[in-house]
Amino acid sequence: MNPVQHFSRNARGRDLAVGDVHGVFSKLRAALDSIKFDPSVDRLFGVGDLVDRGPESDQVLDWLAQPWFHSVRGNHEQMAIDFARGELPADLYVRNGGGWNVGNPQHVRAELADAFDSLPIAIEVETGNGLVGIVHADCPLQRWHDVHHALIGHNGESLQQCMLWSRDRFDQENREEVEGVRAVIVGHTPLIRYSSLGNTFYIDTGAWIARENRPFTILDLETLQPVHQPSRGLWP
Numbered sequence: 001m002n003p004v005q006h007f008s009r010n011a012r013g014r015d016l017a018v019g020d021v022h023g024v025f026s027k028l029r030a031a032l033d034s035i036k037f038d039p040s041v042d043r044l045f046g047v048g049d050l051v052d053r054g055p056e057s058d059q060v061l062d063w064l065a066q067p068w069f070h071s072v073r074g075n076h077e078q079m080a081i082d083f084a085r086g087e088l089p090a091d092l093y094v095r096n097g098g099g100w101n102v103g104n105p106q107h108v109r110a111e112l113a114d115a116f117d118s119l120p121i122a123i124e125v126e127t128g129n130g131l132v133g134i135v136h137a138d139c140p141l142q143r144w145h146d147v148h149h150a151l152i153g154h155n156g157e158s159l160q161q162c163m164l165w166s167r168d169r170f171d172q173e174n175r176e177e178v179e180g181v182r183a184v185i186v187g188h189t190p191l192i193r194y195s196s197l198g199n200t201f202y203i204d205t206g207a208w209i210a211r212e213n214r215p216f217t218i219l220d221l222e223t224l225q226p227v228h229q230p231s232r233g234l235w236p
């Protein structure tokens with residue numbers, strides 16, 4: 001499987017990206033309705049972590065079956081894969097929100113693992129303003145065009161681990177640009193506001209955190225402006 005999935009420019013509609021969903025698909029549906037998402041021409045790209053924590057994780061296969069919805073793999077999808085392979089203890093998985101899947105019959109766990117295993121580690125989308133990359137947590141490489149070779153090379157495993165899990169850029173406030181790409185869109189690190197460091201854009205605004213009731217951030221990949229985001233008045 002190609003770890004990088006490439007999309008040509010969408011000349012007919014909008015290309016949008018949404019932050020971590022974590023099993024709150026009804027809320028995502030409502031957000032899409034509010035921005036008049038048109039599935040016949042628009043495309044929606046997920047930054048991964050579609051499942052765990054929220055109550056509707058079992059809808060994930062229906063969403064992934066939609067021709068207008070595409071997602072990279074997040075660390076939570078990787079945990080479902082590892083669990084199905086016997087490489088992640090059930091108690092640790094449950095502590096990370098995987099209880100809904102631990103309770104699934106074996107064939108459903110296998111079906112989910114297969115679907116998640118087919119998700120790319122990185123997506124790149126051509127837009128009218130240049131190429132945009134999408135990974136779950138971070139792109140630690142200086143040049144976007146090295147991603148494909150590096151992922152299939154001998155250090156591919158550790159690069160994949162970093163792309164699914166790393167918070168180093170955020171923790172270090174690293175503003176270095178990733179070259180060869182207009183922007184890299186990531187989730188994984190829930191922030192109160194949509195933010196950026198260099199050309200890395202953080203769009204997980206924690207819509208899945210039940211007690212906080214924050215909206216999804218949905219970003220237009222051509223303008224890099226949010227078309228749906230936490231209201232300014234709510235957050236000081």
Ligand SMILES: [Mn+2]
Nearest residue numbers: 049074075188
């Ligand atoms: Mn994550």
